[in-house]
Amino acid sequence: MTSESLVNELPNPRRERLARLGRRALWRLLGGVLVLWAVATLTFFALRLMPGDPVLAILGGPSGNPTAETIAEATREYGLDKPLAVQYALYLGRLVQGDLGVSYSQHLPVTRVLAEQSWPTLELTLTSLVLAWILVLALTVLTAGRRRWVSSLASLAETLSAALPHFWLGILLLAVFAFGLRLFPPAGSDGWRTLVLPSVALAIPLAGFIAQVTRESLELTLDQPFVLTARTRGLSDTAVRFKHALRHAVLPGISLSGWAIGALISGAVVIEVIFSRKGLGRQLYQAVQAQDLPLTIGISLVVAAGYVLANILVDLLYLWVDPRQQEHAA
Amino acid sequence: MSELLLDTPLSGIRVQRTPRKWRLGPLLAVSFLGFLIIAAVLPQLFAHSDPLAIVPHDAFHPPGWAHWFGTDQSGRDIFSRVIYGTRQSLFIGLAATALAMSIAIVLGLLGGLGGAYLDRGVGWLLEILFAFPSLILALLFVAVFGSGIGPLIVATGLGGAPGYARMVRGQVLAVRNAGYIESAKALGHPPLRIIIRQLLPNAMRPLIVTLTMGVGQAIVWASALSFLGLGARPPAPEWGTMLSMGRDFIANAWWLTFFPGLFIVLTTLSTTVAGRYLQQRLEGRLA
Numbered sequence: 001m002t003s004e005s006l007v008n009e010l011p012n013p014r015r016e017r018l019a020r021l022g023r024r025a026l027w028r029l030l031g032g033v034l035v036l037w038a039v040a041t042l043t044f045f046a047l048r049l050m051p052g053d054p055v056l057a058i059l060g061g062p063s064g065n066p067t068a069e070t071i072a073e074a075t076r077e078y079g080l081d082k083p084l085a086v087q088y089a090l091y092l093g094r095l096v097q098g099d100l101g102v103s104y105s106q107h108l109p110v111t112r113v114l115a116e117q118s119w120p121t122l123e124l125t126l127t128s129l130v131l132a133w134i135l136v137l138a139l140t141v142l143t144a145g146r147r148r149w150v151s152s153l154a155s156l157a158e159t160l161s162a163a164l165p166h167f168w169l170g171i172l173l174l175a176v177f178a179f180g181l182r183l184f185p186p187a188g189s190d191g192w193r194t195l196v197l198p199s200v201a202l203a204i205p206l207a208g209f210i211a212q213v214t215r216e217s218l219e220l221t222l223d224q225p226f227v228l229t230a231r232t233r234g235l236s237d238t239a240v241r242f243k244h245a246l247r248h249a250v251l252p253g254i255s256l257s258g259w260a261i262g263a264l265i266s267g268a269v270v271i272e273v274i275f276s277r278k279g280l281g282r283q284l285y286q287a288v289q290a291q292d293l294p295l296t297i298g299i300s301l302v303v304a305a306g307y308v309l310a311n312i313l314v315d316l317l318y319l320w321v322d323p324r325q326q327e328h329a330a
Numbered sequence: 331m332s333e334l335l336l337d338t339p340l341s342g343i344r345v346q347r348t349p350r351k352w353r354l355g356p357l358l359a360v361s362f363l364g365f366l367i368i369a370a371v372l373p374q375l376f377a378h379s380d381p382l383a384i385v386p387h388d389a390f391h392p393p394g395w396a397h398w399f400g401t402d403q404s405g406r407d408i409f410s411r412v413i414y415g416t417r418q419s420l421f422i423g424l425a426a427t428a429l430a431m432s433i434a435i436v437l438g439l440l441g442g443l444g445g446a447y448l449d450r451g452v453g454w455l456l457e458i459l460f461a462f463p464s465l466i467l468a469l470l471f472v473a474v475f476g477s478g479i480g481p482l483i484v485a486t487g488l489g490g491a492p493g494y495a496r497m498v499r500g501q502v503l504a505v506r507n508a509g510y511i512e513s514a515k516a517l518g519h520p521p522l523r524i525i526i527r528q529l530l531p532n533a534m535r536p537l538i539v540t541l542t543m544g545v546g547q548a549i550v551w552a553s554a555l556s557f558l559g560l561g562a563r564p565p566a567p568e569w570g571t572m573l574s575m576g577r578d579f580i581a582n583a584w585w586l587t588f589f590p591g592l593f594i595v596l597t598t599l600s601t602t603v604a605g606r607y608l609q610q611r612l613e614g615r616l617a
Contacts, residue, residue: 001410011614019429031454031457032461034454035454035457035458035461036461038458039458039461039462042462042468044456046471046473046474047470047473047474048472049474159599159603160599162602163546163595163598163599163602164595164596165550165553165554165591165595166596167553167554167557167573168594168595169574170589171573171576171577171580171587171591172587172591174580175580175581175584175587179580179582180579190536244453259460262460262461262464265465266464266465266466269465269466269558270554270557271556274577284469285469285558288469288470288473289473291473296470299466300462300466303466304461304462306462307460308461323530
């Protein structure tokens, strides 16, 4: 930048930064809409290619035993007699207006099912993510760069927890804390007590993954000259770690969190099945098995939208924590 | 300095090698993986009873001398079942990783070499695949093609492909302007030969480690899908299927789910530790 432009524009660094972040968010949102369209299309055709007549799925699955007249009537009612391309166009048209159709298996508007089931899953994934980060920060900030046996012990714990499959962990927790010690209810989705075991089962493997990269970068950071500077200014060890080193060290962990949200949602399907929790995951599992096309697409869209949004947030958070990245990004 | 040394022919120079020191972790990991491979090829070496033999009066034996890992609801020996399950789990893990890598190589090459438009297209495709949580993709896939080992492998492979593809693309971009590629071009080699002989081997080298760890992850994924009832059919000795069957009895027979899960954990742990050791050795030598 030349001195002339500096004088002319009188840049307000904070505002410029926000404007840049906003532009980037807008672009990402636009890309996100395209992604959602692709997800809807992919799901639509995947489920149409599925063996089995969708009309039978509407009329109660294999046990329904409908007559020829009801089949013909339902086929007309749901527009299944039109060519596939027309059905797709009609479906997309309704989708744009926010109409996700009626669930075949539950005979309720998909939007209502989604509204009911989204919160428990959001609650579960957010709690797990927060819990995972608390574990990561506690474990890495306190043990990185300490005596050798301390950090190798912590490192072992991280590797071990990253290797734990959440469904096995879920079963173990269920066996020990729900059936053995009877501390928590084994199933259900009401109240914080039902949330404890499922979110621990999801958080521990995730914490293992994030802690591995955070420890590595924290150990590198603690060797940096600016850490030495901070120490010579008389800051306590804890202050150096939390105020100075951490901001640098969390960056890889933050970018991993974007990936983690996808993993958490996949994990939520299994965990919700194990703990018989209400939620999008279990609903999706049932919807796919019942060939419930509108509900499956609806859940896929909500999940993909959540993932896209979360990744935009993670992206912005990353730029906010590390302003150096903005020059490359903009 | 070290680069110079690597580029000059080594004939006549005796390279002094430090004797390899095996640390405990990698040693245990590699031994366990070796054990799994032997168990996959020759399960009868370790397990003496039939994994499918039903002995009703032996049902729900806790772990003990006669049955190391106990017995399940039909009196089948869990140790035998876990050992016999090794073959299927390892096969699924390897096949799924191989499939994921093949897809990733095609996408990565297209993105890395195909020019700006193709690269953007591949990037967008990857973005879509990422936004689709892999389990949803797998559920849809199994719903369309039915459950079983084949669809299970494809579903697991598809779930892993976008992550690998991103790495391959990055590697291809990093390698494609290297000196040896230029010189191969100058020698007039056809592009396909350059891709196969120069580009891929060099681009893939850092990915060996990721692949080693990927097999463990693929085993976990496949068993999660089997656990949901999308993989091997119930009486078959497969780790995920065993877990899903044992789930009905966790309140009073913990060993039904504990031991198959323990083997899944030990396998992932071993691939992670072995992979990391490999990484250290490769980096140590290449640096």
